[in-house]
Amino acid sequence: MCAATPSSPAAKAQRNADRKSNAGSTPDPWEACVRLEYGGDRSLAWSVREELLATPREGWPQAEERLLKALALPGGTEAGRAFVCQMLALVGTAKSVPALAALLKDAKFTESARYALDAIPGPEASAALRDGLGAVEGRAKAGMIGSIALRGDTSARYSLAAIKGNPSEPAIVREAATRALEHLANAKA
Amino acid sequence: MNPVFPLSRRRFLQQSGLATAVAAAPFILPSGLRGQNAPSKKITVGIVGAGNISDSHFGPLLGDPENVRILAVCDVDKERRDDSAARVNQTYGNQDCTAYGDFRELNRRTDIDTVFVCTPDHWHALVAIDAMRNGKDVYVEKPLTLTIQEGRALVAAARKYNRVAQHGTQHRSMKRFHDVAEFVRNQGLGRLERIDCFIPPNNRHVGATWKPEPVPAGLDWDMWLGPAPWRPYTSLGCHYNFRFISESAYGQVTNWGAHYLDIGQWALDMDGSGPVEVEGRGEFPSSGLFTNATKVDFTVRYANGVPMHCRTRFEGGGTVRFVGERGWLDIARNKMSASSNDLLREMQAPGKKIQLPLSNNHHENFFACVRSRQRPIADVELGHRTTTVCNLGQIGMVLGRKLRWDPVKEEFVGDDMANRLRGRAMRSPWALT
Known part of the structure; x- marks a missing residue:
């Protein structure tokens, strides 16, 4: 039997059939990325990242919207949500803050949410971090204090001073508050 | 006591x-x-x-x-x-x-x-x-x-x-690098046209996926990660291999690049400053544990117009080459060559107008400064400036577009995303405070 040439009608029909048979077999990377597993295939997440990095400033709102949709999907994994938060750290704005602030209170995702909030400029993200102080404790609280200090959020001084002087706080938290206050004072000077 | x-x-x-x-x-x-x-x-x-x-x-x-x-x-x-x-x-x-x-x-x-x-x-x-x-x-x-x-x-x-x-x-404490930097600084090559840095290839390949493993007895994995984002332990990503994972390092860009780009900075008298522009096109693995560029290719450009290229060389190891209107000098840790022997002879001649500080032993220089309280030959300000060049290259390759850099303010001009890549939040409880 003769093989069809690449340009023959039979070959074209076969290619069309192949396309149809493959349609839908690859999930939307913007949805799949939130189900990333540590050690798993990250090629879909990578394609999201590549698209995001190439997005011009005017395209950020749309990209942010897609990331927030992904973050809200059920079944998000620890690695997947961490990835989405990493991406929000690049393009996130005040619009992302409510979702991240909610995530901040979930111990499993506190760190990832903080990484994103840490990078988002503006008073909304600063307020979310300050509010978050009441929702976390121990190491996570120390980390949050560090983020607040490095953002230069001087409005947190009273909260930090209270934490520093609170004997019921663990040493790691009080030390973080002490350093944060020093940092804010130095930055002001 | x-x-x-x-x-x-x-x-x-x-x-x-x-x-x-x-x-x-x-x-x-x-x-x-x-x-x-x-x-x-x-x-x-x-x-x-x-x-x-x-x-x-x-x-x-x-x-x-x-x-x-x-x-x-x-x-x-x-x-x-x-x-x-x-x-x-x-x-x-x-x-x-x-x-x-x-x-x-x-x-x-x-x-x-x-x-x-x-x-x-x-x-x-x-x-x-x-x-x-x-x-x-x-x-x-x-x-x-x-x-x-x-x-x-x-x-x-x-x-x-x-x-x-x-x-x-x-x-910085090897005479051959000192001599080349000093020679270039004294216009020994005439007008400097460009600097080419070659760095060795990067990642080892460990497959598209990997499996978390139990942390070995005696290893404090939490402390190993420290300020880096949490991930489960794998022997493939611990110890030496940290350099291939961007949460911990930027591969050979910061490993060997820190050495050879540093000599470029020295020769250009940029120890307290840096380039004003960067553009890169790296090849990054889209799957697997390792995330740093397998093929590095970026160019930084200085205010005087001189470009410094940094590229992966798959054979031949690292080197830095200065190209000027009078010829070129190529220098590595264990070898040096030039477009003519005259250049090498001139380089060794004494009495240069600009004389760079000379150290012949990096440890001895450090300890001498510990005693004298003087600044060492590779003081951290210039270390930071060189490491910044590495970072600019990394960010330039990640973003794949031309970026303008302000070495005084240490910020990118007009690129918010690039500016967000200048730092990162640390994992709790660690912070830069």
């Missing part, structure tokens, strides 16, 4: 009221006031990170028992720290070297003068800053830090605490 310094130099200076004077004029102490700071006194050392790179320090330091005494080693891997401490104790014939699993314990010892930071890159800034806060002088392996933000914080700490801080770019 310090078995070597009955009264430490720092405490002596504080008690004698000299600390302020030294801070104001950090030069050589008057000879009549040396006392406990006399050159005959040994400088005490703690080494943080007992892996691959620390081997290049243990040998020379242990080989100088008249001047240097290693008192402590620290590593989050018990086997490594115990082996290193045993090596030190065997050499000295005693049991004085203590092994620590937490660098903060080592840094708080009052009998240790200097700390060598030999950890994975994501730890450099925190370990060094903590050491300086506790009064230690530091020798920080290259790259100085993982991010630009960390580098500026480390330099600020060195100045705030008046510490001697040496960057581990030992090419």
Whole structure:
């Protein structure tokens, strides 16, 4: 039997059939990325990242919207949500803050949410971090204090001073508050 | 009590009221006031990170028992720290070297003068800053830090605490690199047209996927990660291989790049500044554990118009080549060539108008500065500037577009995303405060 040439009608029909048979077999990377597993295939997440990095400033709102949709999907994994938060750290704005602030209170995702909030400029993200102080404790609280200090959020001084002087706080938290206050004072000077 | 310094130099200076004077004029102490700071006194050392790179320090330091005494080693891997401490104790014939699993314990010892930071890159800034806060002088392996933000914080700490801080770019203490930088600085090549840096290839391949593994006994994985984002342990991503994962390092861009780009910076008289533009096209793996570029290709451009290219060379190793209107000079750690022998002869001729400081031994230079309180040959400001060039290359390749850089403000011009990549939040409880 003769093989069809690449340009023959039979070959074209076969290619069309192949396309149809493959349609839908690859999930939307913007949805799949939130189900990333540590050690798993990250090629879909990578394609999201590549698209995001190439997005011009005017395209950020749309990209942010897609990331927030992904973050809200059920079944998000620890690695997947961490990835989405990493991406929000690049393009996130005040619009992302409510979702991240909610995530901040979930111990499993506190760190990832903080990484994103840490990078988002503006008073909304600063307020979310300050509010978050009441929702976390121990190491996570120390980390949050560090983020607040490095953002230069001087409005947190009273909260930090209270934490520093609170004997019921663990040493790691009080030390973080002490350093944060020093940092804010130095930055002001 | 310090078995070597009955009264430490720092405490002596504080008690004698000299600390302020030294801070104001950090030069050589008057000879009549040396006392406990006399050159005959040994400088005490703690080494943080007992892996691959620390081997290049243990040998020379242990080989100088008249001047240097290693008192402590620290590593989050018990086997490594115990082996290193045993090596030190065997050499000295005693049991004085203590092994620590937490660098903060080592840094708080009052009998240790200097700390060598030999950890994975994501730890450099925190370990060094903590050491300086506790009064230690530091020798920080290259790259100085993982991010630009960390580098500026480390330099600020060195100045705030008046510490001697040496960057581990030992090419600065190799005469051939000195001579080339000085020759270029004196227009020996005529008008400089470009600099080409070649760095060795990067990642090992470990497959598209990987499996989390149980953390081995004796390894404190949480402390190994430190400020880096959490991920489960895999033997493929621990110890030496940290450099291939962007949460910990930027591959050969910051490994070998820190050496060769540094010589470009030196020759261009950019130790306190840097390029104004970067553009890159790296090839990054889209799957698997390793995330750093397998093929590096970026160009930074300086305000005088000179470009410095940095590319992966798959055969032949690292080198830096200066190309000018009179020819070229190509230099590596163990070889040097030129477009003509005349250039090599001229390079060796004495009496150049601009003379660069000469050091022939990076360790000796550091220890001499610890005694004299002068700035070392690879002071952390220039270390930070060189590491920034590495970072610019990395960010340029990641974003794949031309970026403008303001070396005074240390920020990208008109690119918010690039600016967000200058630093990163640290995992709790760590912070750059």
